[in-house]
Amino acid sequence: MRFYKDFKEALSEIKRDLAEMGIEVHPKTYQDKYIADDPDYATLELQNYVYTVLHPNPDDLNPVQPWADMEFEERVAGSKGMYFNPGNAWKERSDVWEQFLESDGRFAYTYSERMAHQLDIITEEAKDNPDSRQLYIGIWDPNKDIHRLGGLSRVPCSLGYLFQIRGGILNMTYFMRSMDYVTHMENDMYLGHMFQRWMATRIGVPIGRFTHFVASLHIFKKDVKGVF
Secondary structure (H helix, E strand, O other): OEEEOOHHHHHHHHHHHHHHHOEEEOOOEEOOEEOOOOHHHOEEEEEEEEEEEOOOOHHHOOOOOOHHHHHHHHHOHHHHOOOOOOOOHHHHHHHHHHHHOOOOOOOOOOHHHHHOOOHHHHHHHHHHOOOOOOEEEEOOOHHHHOOOOOOOOOOOOEEEEEEEEEOOEEEEEEEEOOEEOOOOHHHHHHHHHHHHHHHHHHHOOOEEEEEEEEEEEEEEHHHHOOOO
C-alpha cells in the first residue's frame, strides 16, 4: 500500500504508477456498451491498487462542479428520508451520464437509492459502538447486480465504504472494483472524502485517513494523450 501526504501527491504518483506499471487490457464491454472492436477503449490497467492519504483535504481536488456537490447531496439525501433516480445532478454532466439513462428515464441504479436505508443505521451504530469493525455501507447489491453482468446493464463501480473510529478519529476505506483515471478518479476521490467528512460530522469525531482500494484502476487509450 502506498501512503501519500495529501490528494495532490496521490494524483501525481498514481499517474506515474499507471504509466510505468500499467498492463494492456481490452475488455469487451464498458458499462452497458460493447467496445471489444473499438481500439480507443483498450486500457492500461493497475490491479488491486491501494493507497492512503494521511491528510485528506477536498481543497486539493478539482472535481467537476457543480455536478459533484449536487451529486453528493443526492447521495446522502436518505438521511432526510429521500432518495433519487435519476435526480437532477446528472444534468450538470449530461455529456457523461445521459447515454446511460434507460428507456424509462431512470438509471440502472443510483448511489442515492442504494445508500438511503443504510445511512442512519450506520451513524447510530458508530455512536453506540465506536470500536466496531462492522460500520460498512454497501453499494453493490448481489441480488440485483449478479443478473446484470456482461454488459447487460450498468453495475456499480463502487463496492462500499468501511468506517473505523480509532484513536478518536474517523478513518475510511473506499472499495471500488473499477475506476477510470481520467473521467472519474478525481471526482471519486472528492465524493468519497466528502462522504467521510459528512459521516465524521454526524458522528461527532474528527476526520482521519482516507484509504482507497481499486481492483481495476485504468486509463483508456482515447484519453492517454496529454496525460502521460
